[in-house]
Amino acid sequence: MSTADTPANPPDDPRPQPPPEPDPSDCCGEGCVPCVYDTYEAALERYKAALVAWQARHPDG
Structure with missing residues (x-):
C-alpha cells in the first residue's frame, strides 16, 4: 500500500x-466548434461534479 492508499483514499x-x-497555442482562433477551450470547460465541469461525489464518499479525504 502506498502512502496515498489509505482507508480514507483506497486505491x-x-x-x-x-x-x-489547454495551452494558448492549442487554440487556432478560427472559431472552431467546439473550441479546445469549450472542450476544456466541459471536462472541468465533469471534474467538479466527480470531485463533489468523491468528497461525499470520502469526507475525511
Missing part, C-alpha cells in the same frame, strides 16, 4: 484529477 477510488488546461 480503487482515487481522487479525481482536474483536466489539463
